[in-house]
Amino acid sequence: MAETGAPVISHGLEGVYIAESKICKVDGSAGRLYYRGYSIDLLANNSTYEEVCYLILYGRLPKRRELDAFRKKLIEARPLPGMVIDVIDEFARRQDPMDTLRSAVSALSAYDNDMNDSSEAANFDRSVNLVSKLAGIVATIGRCRNGGGYVEPDGTLTHAENLLYMLNGSRPSQKDAKLLDLMLILHAEHSSNASTFSTLVAGSTLADLYSAVTSGIAALKGPLHGGADEAALRMMRAIGSPDNTERYIEDALKGKRKIMGFGHRVYKTYDPRAMIIKQDLIALQENESQEVKALTAIALRAEKMMIDRLGKTHGIWPNIDFFAGPIYVSMGMPIEMFTPVFAASRIVGWCAHMMEYWQNNRIFRPLEYYSGPVDLEYVPLDRRK
Ligand code: ACO
Numbered sequence: 001m002a003e004t005g006a007p008v009i010s011h012g013l014e015g016v017y018i019a020e021s022k023i024c025k026v027d028g029s030a031g032r033l034y035y036r037g038y039s040i041d042l043l044a045n046n047s048t049y050e051e052v053c054y055l056i057l058y059g060r061l062p063k064r065r066e067l068d069a070f071r072k073k074l075i076e077a078r079p080l081p082g083m084v085i086d087v088i089d090e091f092a093r094r095q096d097p098m099d100t101l102r103s104a105v106s107a108l109s110a111y112d113n114d115m116n117d118s119s120e121a122a123n124f125d126r127s128v129n130l131v132s133k134l135a136g137i138v139a140t141i142g143r144c145r146n147g148g149g150y151v152e153p154d155g156t157l158t159h160a161e162n163l164l165y166m167l168n169g170s171r172p173s174q175k176d177a178k179l180l181d182l183m184l185i186l187h188a189e190h191s192s193n194a195s196t197f198s199t200l201v202a203g204s205t206l207a208d209l210y211s212a213v214t215s216g217i218a219a220l221k222g223p224l225h226g227g228a229d230e231a232a233l234r235m236m237r238a239i240g241s242p243d244n245t246e247r248y249i250e251d252a253l254k255g256k257r258k259i260m261g262f263g264h265r266v267y268k269t270y271d272p273r274a275m276i277i278k279q280d281l282i283a284l285q286e287n288e289s290q291e292v293k294a295l296t297a298i299a300l301r302a303e304k305m306m307i308d309r310l311g312k313t314h315g316i317w318p319n320i321d322f323f324a325g326p327i328y329v330s331m332g333m334p335i336e337m338f339t340p341v342f343a344a345s346r347i348v349g350w351c352a353h354m355m356e357y358w359q360n361n362r363i364f365r366p367l368e369y370y371s372g373p374v375d376l377e378y379v380p381l382d383r384r385k
Helices: 042-047 048-056 064-078 082-092 095-112 120-145 159-168 172-188 194-203 208-221 229-240 242-254 272-287 292-315 320-330 336-357
Strands: 024-027 032-035
Touching: 024 095, 032 048, 032 064, 032 272, 042 272, 042 292, 048 064, 048 120, 048 159, 048 172, 048 336, 064 120, 064 292, 082 120, 082 242, 095 120, 095 229, 120 159, 120 208, 120 336, 159 172, 159 229, 159 320, 159 336, 172 272, 172 320, 194 208, 208 242, 208 336, 229 242, 229 292, 229 320, 242 292, 272 292, 292 320, 320 336
Parallel strands: none
Antiparallel strands: 024 032
């Protein structure tokens, strides 16, 4: 309690632990990230999205035959039910893709053989199904927005390759597939971030996994969370030319506007995922378009200025969303698909956290300090002034 008698309110739940977890460690002061004990650098350099999904869901790296079996399950789960395609086709041209994604996941529950089965085994199966299908749903949303039809998945392709194939209707280059695989690995999991927490809140009522995931998608949409990748690229495009960068940032800071892709509740140093993406972006440059080169130059100048101005003094450093835009542009990904692709990756983190939380479930029910009046007189409608 504060001296006034009012409780101390942790605005935005800053500093509040909501659960114990063995899935992910975010070391915000050292700038380190671990999935199930493995550092993100090791996973980014050596693993694949499919293997990372296995690791996150099952808690350990798979043996070869386990990974093969897991991949097979993912591939078998790829085709989308006709009605889900119809929902996407109907909504995608009128809505933000994240809104269509929410509806498509809701529609998917109509194809669950037994929604009453809430056993752990059933939820593992649902999780694998969701991990597999979200990629196809996202790709189909991207196509239907532009009047393209559903592309049947290709079982010979990896998860990342198939997402790009279902989005573009043609097999991706090795470079694009590798980059997307990396982006999927980096976005797969991040402890109790806003969308994962939102997933847990919905699931803690013992609502089903689809409902919980839909809540996660809703939370991911906003520009303070997953939507920041799109907002950061829009800012880079608004800056236009590299020489305009410093003036733009200066004006934004003077106007107390946030620079999207910077700052983090937990990282008070460089987000290790942003560092990996930055290095990949720099490595890409040689064969890239003028647009990607200009965006990269803008991003690097903005990064330097922000670190000089706010990094060491205010703990505001680049986060994963800052360098993501130019990478996605380099693979021809439309800007409005950045956040849905993020969701197609984070789905595994949402599901793993939900299943872990259900092992020791308790409904989330925090308190609110009411500071309004009480016992007001009820004046009948026609006597109110
Ligand atoms: N640019 C400029 N100033 C910033 C930024 C930024 N990107 N981020 C924080 N600040 C400033 C705030 O204005 C505030 O200043 P003040 O104390 O003078 O008012 C101070 O730093 C604290 O900021 P909060 O918003 O209170 O920090 P919080 O921990 O609540 O929020 C968040 C973290 C939402 C990520 C914030 O840094 C932000 O809005 N960043 C931009 C959006 C973004 O990139 N989001 C993606 C995060 S990563 C992810 O979700 C995948």
